[in-house]
Amino acid sequence: MRNKKNIYVYEKNKEALEFLKDFFKGHGEYSASFFPDVKTLKKSLKKQCHAVIAGSPEGLERVKALGPGCPILAMISPDDATGGLSSVVKHNIESYMLPPYYKEDLEYKLRTVSTRKDLFESLYSEKNDLEAVAELTYMLSSTLDPKEVLYLVVKKLSDIIKVTRCSVLSIGLGEKRYASVVSTFESPVIKDIRLDLKKYPEIMKAFRTKNAVVIKDAMTDPLMRSVRKIIAPIGIRSIVVAPVIFRDEVIGTLFLRTSRAGHVFTDREVKLVNAIANASANALYNAFLFEKVASEKAALEKLAITDFLTGVYNIRYFYHRLDDEFARHQRYNTPLSCIMFDLDYFKKINDTFGHRVGDIVLREFAQLVRRHTRKNDVFARYGGEEFILLLPQTGLQGAVVEAGRLREIINAYRFKALKGSKAKLTASMGIAACPHKKIKTQDNLIAFADNALFEAKNMGRNRVVVFR
Secondary structure (H helix, E strand, O other): OOOOEEEEEEOOOHHHHHHHHHHHOOOOOEEEEEOOOHHHHHHHOOOOOOEEEEEEOHHHHHHHHHOOOOOEEEEEOOOOHHHHHHHHHHOOOOEEEOOOOOHHHHHHHHHHHHHHHHHHHHHHHHHHHHHHHHHHHHHHOOOOOHHHHHHHHHHHHHHHOOOOEEEEEEOOOOOOOEEEEEEEOOEOOOOOEEEEHHHOHHHHHHHHHOOOEEEOOOOOOHHHHHHHHHHHHHOOOEEEEEEEEEOOEEEEEEEEEEOOOOOOOOHHHHHHHHHHHHHHHHHHHHHHHHHHHHHHHHHHHHHHOEOOOOOOEOHHHHHHHHHHHHHHHHHHOOOEEEEEEEEOOHHHHHHHHOHHHHHHHHHHHHHHHHHOOOOOOEEEEEEOOEEEEEEEOOOHHHHHHHHHHHHHHHHHOOOHHHOOOOOOOOEEEEEEEEOOOOOOOHHHHHHHHHHHHHHHHHOOOOOEEEOO
16 A cells, blocks of 8 residues: 655635545545644644645745745635735745635645656756766776775765665675675775675675666565575665676676665665666776786786795895995995805705705795895895895894894704605805995995805805804
């Protein structure tokens, strides 16, 4: 049964009042409320009404002063037809009834004012919706951050349509079991919440059909039968799932849920959800594309400075940092140290286990040392089984302590690639540090550290030697 339209009546004339009560008695379309005074009427006007019927001239003067915000139908008084018409003209009232009154005439005029009100409200709502979509489109074009784009979508939509939930979901390529909440209107930091799609048949249907899915009543809709017991305690009533589609590919979903009693998403709200989903598709695609390009650029930049085999810095990047740190040392007279590493008897590893195992050992060694160095230290592969460590802001004494610590760590470590064998890996180290009277250039620093390393190997290996 559809809801009746509310009509408020403020009429003092006995003849007109009897006519109106007789007309509304048992009427199937309208529900009339009669008010004895303006004060009571004013309180009720806060609620929704479709029209106010007021006696003219006296009643119309008072009702018009309230500014009711809904259409007014004037009943010209039989006792003062001239004054009643004058009041209608004065207040620019379009709908009025002259005595004698006829039910057919009142029926027609009520339908006219009610239809006109619904039309104006619809136009006003559509205008607001278009403005909201236009505003959101402008906002989306102002950023290339996917996270910000997603949050703008859900936040704007939840501002326009009052909902309990408003989220953007993502289902990975080939994924059939789970979806992820990548943005929700409650907070921009809430993300990566995993959803079991078995509990969300409406989402599955939206992804499968690439069309919006509208659930008017979750308690009666056949699609929700399998999850009805789960959602009943939550109070979910109406659901809309709108797929975000770009070039015939679903790239996301706007998912709204509401648990307000008696509330169902209207056709206008469903259209608005679809409009915003469509408006956000291009922005989301551009944002994801930008993020992908930025990620690939960062990966290429990292690749350019990384040794492919070991995963630590390559020698080209090392020399770039060495130039900067040595220039800083000369300008501010800050200490700078360098440690050269060489894996002892590494050729035996290759000969015994093969070059493939040797490569794995090199990587394992490099990652072990990297994990135990400071963030601002520069650890790089120098070539073959040789490595080099640059220690900014570190003098000779600090470098000696650091080299000793690393030597102990290497001695104690058991390499996974050599598991099951008695083979043990050690390292020889040579240290050079400045300020030093013989170190005039960065090449001197490297050469003297290399000389110290050569001496460490000649003295029996697995030791630290300082260039004096």
